[in-house]
Amino acid sequence: MRYVDTDDIVERDSGRHISDIFAEDGEPAFRELESEAVCKVSKLHNHVIATGGGVVLKESNMTELKRNGIVFCLTATAEEIYRRVGHQTHRPLLQDPDPLAKIQSMLAERQPYYADADHMIRTTGRSFGEIITHIKRVFTKRIRNPK
Ligand SMILES: Nc1ncnc2c1ncn2[C@@H]1O[C@H](COP(=O)(O)OP(=O)(O)OP(=O)(O)O)[C@@H](O)[C@H]1O
Ligand SMILES: O=C(O)C1=C[C@@H](O)[C@@H](O)[C@H](O)C1
Known part of the structure; x- marks a missing residue:
């Protein structure tokens, strides 16, 4: 792929x-x-x-x-997103005096839209390997048994 x-x-x-x-x-x-x-x-x-x-x-x-296609939404808590990207300067929506509050409000606003994904995958506290294994398992199951 x-x-x-x-x-x-x-x-x-x-x-x-x-x-x-x-x-x-x-x-x-x-x-x-x-x-x-x-x-x-x-x-x-x-x-x-x-x-x-x-x-x-x-x-x-x-x-x-x-x-x-199949839509996977990779989720994380606001605090985790802040830890990962709060320091980055290339994200225009996070150039805010209080990036954590901004992340919290964006997550709250977007929650109903994210819920429209086919599968939600929690990433907070999980390694890349665990997340990839999880996605591959869901994907394989879905390909074998569509809907
Ligand atoms: N499971 C994880 N554990 C720790 N750090 C992670 C994890 N997933 C992503 N990151 C880190 O979070 C940061 C943001 O990830 P990435 O650039 O992939 O975001 P993105 O999903 O492309 O965001 P956007 O689509 O909004 O640009 C990167 O520094 C990445 O290494
Ligand atoms: O969450 C968002 O709205 C954005 C995420 C980034 O990947 C970029 O697409 C842009 O900075 C906007």
Whole structure:
């Protein structure tokens, strides 16, 4: 299987960094480019597709991804997300005076959308190996017994 990431496709196709798109054109412009990337990758076969965490906000994105694929939502607590990415400077939505509070409010707002994924995979306190094994098990079961 090959791997693609919608954030990478947006940056490659636009020739700009995501943080610059947010700063210069605003979030709605980024969301348009992100949806174009989702449309492209949704047509691929035999690929692992990583998306930005905000892809769920648009129903049509989820419809496209589910048409041809299985959607896994990798979850983590707000505190864990803060530990992992709170220090990063390339995430425009987290350039906030209180990144932990921002993560908490984004998670609360997005919770109903994340719940629309086919499978939820808890990642807090679990190693990459454990998470991968879990996803592979669910994926194999699902391929053998679709729906
Ligand atoms: N299970 C885990 N345990 C510890 N650290 C993790 C785990 N999963 C991811 N990380 C770390 O969290 C950080 C963010 O992960 P990553 O860049 O993959 O986020 P992402 O899912 O691509 O986010 P987004 O799609 O919003 O950009 C990275 O530094 C990564 O190494
Ligand atoms: O959660 C989000 O809304 C985002 C996540 C990142 O991957 C990027 O797609 C962008 O910074 C927005």
